[in-house]
Amino acid sequence: MTLDDFKSAAESLRTDGPPQIAAAATLDAWTDVRNALVGRTSGRLSELMTALGTLPKEDRRDAGQLANAVKQELEALLEAHHVELARAQQLGPAIDRSMPGRATWQGTVHPVSLVIDEVIEIFRELGFTIALGPEAEHAWYNFGALNFPTDHPAMDMHDTLYLDDLVLRTHTSPVQVRTLQQYPPPIRILAPGNVYRRDFFDPSHAPMFAQIEGLVVDEGITFADLKATLTRFANRFFGATKTRFRPSYFPFTEPSAEMDVQCGVCKGSGCPVCKQSGWVEILGSGMVHPAVLENAGLDSERYTGWAFGMGPARTALARHGIPDIRILYDADVRFLEQFAR
């Protein structure tokens, strides 16, 4: 073999190699190509190396350098392509990325619970803890301890379901007295829970519904505290909004106040949602009646307090645009799944 022959063989290897390497689509094909090109025993490069020895001595240096350069080029290409093929194998075959992903079932929290959670979260920041009480309750805790006059029209607002000598509590306020009897002041609690009224099931009434009670009792608690705390709550819960307090009546608070927030739909100008008043009633509140403190064995001269109660179901209906309260009780899975987050 002449130097020219050697050179042309090396150049042809240099030209043939890269397309063959690029054409190797799998790691197996890559191995075959590598063996064919630079394999130690049968590859074209090893043939060149063998031929190198047959060249005249003065040509060997040039020829050797050329062969080495070709070898390095091909090996670099092979290495790079191997990395590429290995990565591709790791990624797997190409997929139709427009097809849907694999879903899992989505759990949901009931919309009424979502409201309760949010209220709790806000009052937690203000140092409240959670108290609970039974739904089957003694009439004394439900009425007498809360300063309800016996056989009085005030009772008409609490159409009661009876259970032998107990009642199904008509509000969460009995938890006030239970808590005051169990723990000494300072008291700052929220009491969420279900309450019962003898109301027929219709689009806006249910015989059982959730309520959230709040109670603060300590020395030096004032109506100014009540206003400030509940206004702050309203601003956190509904966004910065106007609030107003107006006189109301509950046997267990005095003075009593209803809190309204400006109607979020009409911004106060009047619409069907707020019955043209511009305001939406949010909660009832008031300074704890001294009789309630005394019924729980507390000194009503030393301690004062305030309390509030709200119905999270109404808020849930309003914020989600649910037209009928009964939907909250149906447990229709198609409804519940709408609350996936």
Add this chain to the structure above:
Amino acid sequence: MNVSHEWLKAFVPHTLGAEQVRDLLTAHVATVEGFERLRADLASFVVARVVETEKVPDTKLSFNKVDDGSGTLLEVVCGAPNVTLGAMYPFARSGTMMPAGFRIEKKKIRGFTSNGMLCSARELGLGEEHDGILELQTNAAPGTSLLSVLPIGDVRLVVDVLPNRPDLLSHIGVAREVSALTSVPMRSALDAMLPADADGAAAGRAVVVGEAQRHATQGASGGATVRRDDPDGCPQYLGAVIRGITVAPSPQWLRERVEAAGVRSINNVVDVTNVVLHGLGQPMHAFDLGTLADQTVVIRRARAGETLKTLDGVERALTPEMTMIADAQRSIAVAGVMGGQESEVTDTTTDLFLEVAYFDPQRTRQTRRALGLSTDASYRFERGIDPQGLETAMRTAIALMVAVAGGRLDGNIMATGAAPAAMTDVSLRAARVAKVLGASVSSVEIRQYLEGVGFGVRGPGIGGRVEVGDGDEDEEFLVSAPSWRRDVSRDVDLIEEVARLHGYDRLPDTIEAYRPTTVPDHPLHVTGRRVRDALVAAGLCEVRPMPFVKGDDASHWRVTNPLAEDEPHLRTSVLQSLASRAEYNLTRMTGDIRVFEVGSVFLGKGLAHGVGTGTVDEEVRVGVLLMGARHPRHFADGASPAIDAWDAKGLAERLARAAFPGAPIAVEAGEDPALWSIGASGRMVGTVCRVSLDAPVWASPAFGIEITLGAMPVAPVAAPGASGHAGVRPAVALPPVPVRYAALPTTPAAEFDLALLVPDDLPAGDVERVLRTSGGEMLERLELFDEFRGAGIPDGMRSLAWRLTFRHPERTLRDKEIDGRRSQLLKSLENQLGVKPRTA
């Protein structure tokens, strides 16, 4: 309570608009929840001037050109005889809806286009006058709204009166508040109640009513006798006789007043009684004296078996607990509730017996409830009327009756009995006002507020401002409530008066530093929340159904007065509610149901849990119901298998760990019908079961889990008036036990599989127990990975395969050691359970 804005002005001649009155009442007195313009149907009518008029020969018609303020004169055809050039009339443009319910259309009449209608009083619903169109005495420009010209645009304010303020169930009561808030003095009740027109008012004033005759129980005057035999049911009773009246339709002003109050006008006599009720808050009744046996009125209890047909035509069964108005022979009215039909005033009535009384609130309430009959009268008596207002009401009624129905008072007012005792005076310290309100309200203001709404205030004259906490406890008032305020018995009641009259919105709102509460979070709230989070993470939806079920009286508590007889009981299991909710979903073709609830159950009745305790035992539980596909379907997987018992068991373990963190959990074969019982720290806390549903054929099997989270004791905390915490500081909840870190292995593990032939009646759990004991400390993991029945496996047997993972903490295990362990395990299995490896 329906309050007429115009009528209110008769009591307090203020100059506020109806909207301002509404806002004032809502802010300081009681919420105005309705605002109704009574003649909204006339809102589009305007006043128009006739600028040209021409008679059409041989007809009653005239062709007119009318200026309605629009800038163009309108041609209008009119049929009335009194069209006068230059006069102003109510005008309905074409397109206007008339009160009678038809629309004025543009019409062609004899070549003229008529573009609207000039209206008569009758066409506007303002009276029966139809002699011609209504000429308006006004200087208003044409085009002005009719309502702003005619005094017919009354507004009805619907006031939400709460049970503590019965005095607000009348115009006079609302007027007192408006008077206090505006500082405009009240007119006398009689002046405010007299006919709105000058002649009527003069006629009313002209009626002379002499001194009332006072008696303890019995009196006679004007030919009638009153006897009060039931002083408890009726502490005070006033009667009067009016003779020679003419029953007729009410005059316009009277009809407007009762209709503004939301009452249908009946006739002049009945309307006068209603106007007194809504004006002064005093219910009253007019009997046809001619129908009363012996012209005698007796207030007594009903006789056993007595009945009375009330004004609504219903025959009422009476009981001796009820107070009745009777004549010499029979009952003629249910006291304070409703009159009887036989003594009703009719068109032929000429002589009246008027009744004005104070009926006992509780008696009225009981009677009203027993009869299921609530009226405007019973509503007021039940809440308490003004006991000092009876005579004023009677005098007003007599004056009005004579003014509108003629006749004359025969004799005098007979007054028997006396008003209930006044409320005792209440002492109020200025410092206490500051302590409750957190605001400085001066003694002067306190006094002004209270006196403004009728309270008598004795005590220091003018004092300085009392600042919060300045210790000025000396300033003490002695306050006496007006007769119409029987809701005031403690100083806080007066503080509320001060607060509301001052204005809630004017009181400060400052957050003070607070001391932390002594109350720890209720453990059931904490547990409930953890359980809920675990289940939501597992793909379940929370539900909040009703706890009412159809159970049986032996094991379920029955609601004494249930809403629905088909669900009269309280549940003893959350799964009862969940099962009914699952069936609800199945009827709506939803079969993939994964729901849970954390809620109360009511035990203790009969045999619900072995033995009944006889008292309600309330427990808070979590219930889970699962059915349908295990996963949402995905194209790469095909249909998902249905949820099976193993899903339920796995979830039960997860749930129990969430409910009882750190406690050892055991889910073991349970007693029928439960599949498994769930134990926590050795205590049985719940079950896993199959749930049988009324389900369509396509539904997959349903599984339930129910775990008791804790008891919610119904027992009282302490006796009434006592506290249960004297000197005892509440225990602080212990912090949760933290997870201990286990060192990560540094040596390799050795694994092998064991496939064993296990008889069907030998629990796999027994095999596992042997494997664990014989596996020794180095057995790190034991995983059951296969169950197989069929070819090569004898009947009554199954092949179960476990993978065992061994590891030594410090060195690599040798093959010989592993082989040794394997043969040891097989030997133990054979010796202890007779279990052999599966061959081939």
